[in-house]
Amino acid sequence: MAADIKPIGIFDSGVGGLTVAKEIMAVLPHQPLVYFGDCINAPYGNRTDDELLGFSQRIINFLLEKDVGAIVVACGTISTRIFAELGQFVPGHIPLYEMLTAGVQAVTEASKTGKIGVIATEGSVKSGAFEREILKARPDAMVKSVACPLLVPLVEEGWAGGEVADLVAKEYLKDLAESDVDTLLLGCTHYPLLSDSIAKSLPNATLINPANHVAENLRNCVNYASASPEKPKHQFYTTAKKEKFDKIAKNILPAFDKPSILV
Amino acid sequence: MAADIKPIGIFDSGVGGLTVAKEIMAVLPHQPLVYFGDCINAPYGNRTDDELLGFSQRIINFLLEKDVGAIVVACGTISTRIFAELGQFVPGHIPLYEMLTAGVQAVTEASKTGKIGVIATEGSVKSGAFEREILKARPDAMVKSVACPLLVPLVEEGWAGGEVADLVAKEYLKDLAESDVDTLLLGCTHYPLLSDSIAKSLPNATLINPANHVAENLRNCVNYASASPEKPKHQFYTTAKKEKFDKIAKNILPAFDKPSILV
Secondary structure (H helix, E strand, O other): OOEEEEEEEEEEOOOOOHHHHHHHHHHOOOOEEEEEOOOOOOOOOHHOOHHHHHHHHHHHHHHHOOOEEEEEOOOOHHHHHHHHHHHHHOOOOEEEEEEEHHHHHHHHHHOOOOOOEEEOOOHHHHHHHHHHHHHHOOOOEEEEEEEOOHHHHHHOOOOOOOHHHHHHHHHHHHHHHHOOOOOOOEOOOHHHHHHHHHHHHOOOOOOOOOOHHHHHHHHHHHOOOOOOOOOOOOOOEOOHHHHHHHHHHHHHHOOOOOOOOEO | OOOOOOOEEEEEEOOOOOHHHHHHHHOOOOOOOEEEEEOOOHHHHOOHHHHHHHHHHHHOOOOOHHHOOEEEEHHHHHHHHHHHHHHHOOOOOEEEHHHHHHHHHHHHOOOOOOEEEEEOHHHHHHOOHHHHHHHHHOOEEEEEEEOOOOOOHHHHOOOOOOHHHHHHHHHHHHHHHOOOOOOOEOOOOHHHHHHHHHEEEEEEEEOEEEHHHHHHHHHHHOOHHHHOOOOOOOOEEEEEEHOOOHHHHHHHHOOOOOOOOEE
């Protein structure tokens, strides 16, 4: 690996960000990643802003010690609530990415009719950030947001792809199907794992996974590792529930070949 | 109300304990209750013991200021992790009740075959407290515990009684049905709201709701208000999500006739 090729750091409150890691691996297959899941403090939704800032600062310092060249904040709660304040913890030459901006850009570009659906956690929907940013980018849009609090625990239970997932998705997406949205922004990193169930209930909408767009942005903006016969050495850290983390990581990432490290 | 009749204090991390309030209202219909839901800090499952002690101490002080005559800890996480330490915050003449002991007593008495099922949150099951206490009371028992992490968010979503609830219950109870348990301890205060779905999947088992037994214990041990033409004046406090709290409270409690107070 050339001396100026640095790993990309990704952090999340838990395992959801692994779907982001997956997209980055697809676009930059030779790039090493350092993933940090703060499982002991998850879910972040019920934490105060001060707590979130404290968690983020500690994790960013950890990633900087691992000498990352860019940081991706894969957590929706941080994106919608405190992202603007994270810059103070990160040296200026290290780019910082999050999912909200990428998702909004992608969905507003992809929508033909301007009828845009958003699904996210309760906190993210309540923050109003998705609607506000979508309307900034595309003032003609009709945005309909639905909070789907059951989807994260469903994925964490390992039930993505089953009968329960289909039924829950159908229930949540009823109104969006009636509203005839042509695009659906997956506003939480867990949701791409439910794409099949979601697509069944909303067959006419294009599903937008912001992680695809973050991965494309990374390719355009960082020095990335090019083809090499060696597999990139990824590192995975979790603050709790190592066994569950490894099980879910194995399901999500074909390249997950070494257990996570408990920190 | 006679001078020595004091309200009963109940606290929980959120709305789950309202099912306990309901059982107490049924057994002591003239007794005023003071309910405290710590919704801002829920779920308690991912909190440290020190955090839980801090939350409990503040809530107990709040209830003592309301001059309660007894305190019911309706939260399973506190029961299984720090209940023994709560005595220090409560004057000796105020009895303190929790769900674990009551549930274990009831289920070990009710089981004929000794094949006992337990469903609870992940943290409670992992603590091993249910199995340990059941085997202490009845060493011949065969205990099978199942963690059901989706049931709490399902109830909080207002989906109890629907098609999704039936399907999720069926999925979780598959193994217990095969194990032929004759009793099932509902080890989380949210679960009585799913009794119909649970009974469909486990038609041969007697469902045990510990709250019934706590209510009976209260009747035997506290000075309770007897028949009076006036309705008892209950008080409900929540630390967040007042609107959701009121909506769920209205569903659970026919006697919920005044909105909660945000503290």
